[in-house]
Amino acid sequence: MPQHVLLNNISHQQTRVLHRFAAEYGDNLASVPVMPNEFTELQKEYPLLFRRQQPNGPYQALALLGFEAGENLFLEPQLPSGWAARQIPAMLERGPFLIGMQHRQEEGQHQEVAVIHIDMDHPKVNQPQGKALFLEYGGNSPYLEFVSACLTQLHQGMAIAPRLYALIEELDLFEPINIDIELHSGEKLRLTGYATISEQRLAQLDVQKLHGLHQAGALPLCYAAMASLSNIRQLIDKKNQRLGQTGKGA
8 A cells, every 4th residue: 555755865865766667566557647748759669649537538648558458568677677668658757756745834925835755665665776865965866856857747747738638629639549459479459448639630720720739839749649659560569579479488
């Protein structure tokens, strides 16, 4: 069960966190939420799709990592990091850390300030060979600075995502996509319930609506999401390669 506590350089001076990815640490996810401000980099590695969490709820963006529950085709135990891609979604990079809001009084004004929390029950915490969070005399370690930047990216992305996705939906640019896969073994898989950006509808927008998308910062998202679909083929190749390796070892 998660045990979220406020991170500080006294209680957590000796705390270590393993900066590595593996199924035993909970990284065996077939998809992971991603933020709009990650699209430009992540579209180089992953298929970026959209999905409603509830039938009539808002859309959420996801990076597709596998085709079946519990399957992350980017996990590679033989690699030092355990991950076979240059860019890793921030939701996974954050590890056991998350942003919490702390109430403070400053100059007579009530303010909410973003602070870092850590889940002390997370499997990556307290690893003897893990990354230190603080320097010997209390300053933040380079790893904690990296985590802080990652959390800031997530925090900013969560703030802008609802508005951007609502605008895309308002312009009727989302369209359902079914992903049909036939593996070398002959097995067939089908992924449903996802959406992508309609290239045809985007091309048919008038200048005013297109300009509105651009001004809102949503236009680059649309192009990145469409371009990312070419990564589905690479993901299928990873799946075939994984099945081939399993067959050889059987």
